[in-house]
Amino acid sequence: IAGITQAPTSQILAAGRRMTLRCTQDMRHNAMYWYRQDLGLGLRLIHYSNTAGTTGKGEVPDGYSVSRANTDDFPLTLASAVPSQTSVYFCASRTGQGGYEQFFGPGTRLTVL
Amino acid sequence: AQSVAQPEDQVNVAEGNPLTVKCTYSVSGNPYLFWYVQYPNRGLQFLLKYITGDNLVKGSYGFEAEFNKSQTSFHLKKPSALVSDSALYFCAVRDDNSGYSTLTFGKGTMLLVSP
Numbered sequence: 087i088a089g090i091t092q093a094p095t096s097q098i099l100a101a102g103r104r105m106t107l108r109c110t111q112d113m114r115h116n117a118m119y120w121y122r123q124d125l126g127l128g129l130r131l132i133h134y135s136n137t138a139g140t141t142g143k144g145e146v147p148d149g150y151s152v153s154r155a156n157t158d159d160f161p162l163t164l165a166s167a168v169p170s171q172t173s174v175y176f177c178a179s180r181t182g183q184g185g186y187e188q189f190f191g192p193g194t195r196l197t198v199l
Numbered sequence: 200a201q202s203v204a205q206p207e208d209q210v211n212v213a214e215g216n217p218l219t220v221k222c223t224y225s226v227s228g229n230p231y232l233f234w235y236v237q238y239p240n241r242g243l244q245f246l247l248k249y250i251t252g253d254n255l256v257k258g259s260y261g262f263e264a265e266f267n268k269s270q271t272s273f274h275l276k277k278p279s280a281l282v283s284d285s286a287l288y289f290c291a292v293r294d295d296n297s298g299y300s301t302l303t304f305g306k307g308t309m310l311l312v313s314p
Contacts, residue, residue, distance in 0.1 A: 090242075119301060128289065128306040129243075134299050142299055176242055186231050186250075186293045188302055190242035 089113065090191035092177050098197045099167050107162040107194050109177030117180045118160040119144070119188065120152060122173040129176065135160055167198045201226045201294040203273075205305035212280045213313050220275040220308050222290030231293035232273040233302060234264055238286045249273060260284070280312045 093108045111118065116137045121129040131144030135154040149171060151163045160179075164171055174195050178188040202225045212218045224230050231250050235243040247258025254266045264275045275288060287309050291302040 117299075126306060129304040131301055134301060136299055144301070178243075185248075186300065186302070187233055187245045187248055189245065190235075192242045193240075 090177055090179060090189060092175075092191040092194050094194060095192070096195040096197075098199065099164075101168055101198055102166050105164045105167055105196070107164075107175055107177075107196070109160045109162070109191060110158050111160075111177075111179045111189075111191075112158065113179060113181075113189070114157060115179035115181050115189075116157070116183075118154065119178045120150070120160070120162045121176045121178065122146065122171075123176060123193075124173050132162065132175075167196075169198045172196060172198045201230070201292045201303055203232075203290045203292045203303065203305040205288075205290055205308045207308050208306075209309045209311065211311050211313065214282050215279050218277050218280040218284070218310065218312070220288050220290075220310060222273045222275065222305060224271050224273060224290075224292050226292060230266075230273075232264075232266065233291040233293075234258065234262070234273075234275050235289045235291060235304075236260075236286050237289065237307075243289060246275070280310075282312050282314055285310055285312045 090111045119134045120132040130146045133152040135141045138157045141152050176193045177191040180188045204223050233248045234246040237243045249256045249266045257263045287307045289307050290305040294303040
């Protein structure tokens with residue numbers, strides 16, 4: 087593994103179903119983030135984690151939950167998917183020490199029908 | 200909250216010509232500014248950042264950006280565009296909120312470089 091990986095690459099999901107998007111990083115970064123990207127809206131922060139064991143809400147957290155059991159993994163769960171959650175989801179991380187640039191995974195394209 | 204604006208949805212330029220992708224910012228305090236590029240079906244790639252120091256920042260792939268405090272701008276530039284530069288470009292600003300520090304992104308500018 088090099089950098090950030092996300093799985094699955096894409097998924098079609100029936101409304102009402104539960105879905106977990108996976109994110110793993112091997113850079114030992116403290117901070118991790120989940121964004122959704124929608125046409126004309128740019129990237130919007132869903133949830134974040136400053137360090138393992140802590141999480142917080144971003145700009146658009148409703149309908150999503152996260153956990154951070156260890157440094158490397160930061161899964162995003164949709165408890166009961168709705169069509170408005172159709173989007174491309176990106177996981178990102180940063181060291182937590184200066185710089186502030188974030189490094190992004192390749193994304194998961196999710197379609198909720 | 201901090202914010203950035205990218206006034207152009209799309210920029211068209213011919214290969215070999217200079218390119219500029221515009222970004223203006225609104226911050227309280229000193230701005231930390233970033234540019235990212237996104238190629239089709241890919242994640243965002245970090246290009247460059249301004250934290251402090253020289254107003255002209257050099258980054259990856261021959262790109263540079265000019266920080267202008269009086270105009271609150273951070274435009275991305277390249278002296279000679281390549282067709283392979285065609286992509287979606289995002290400007291971002293560091294945003295310190297209650298409990299966390301993240302980036303706030305502009306809506307993006309599509310750069311199309313024609314042969």
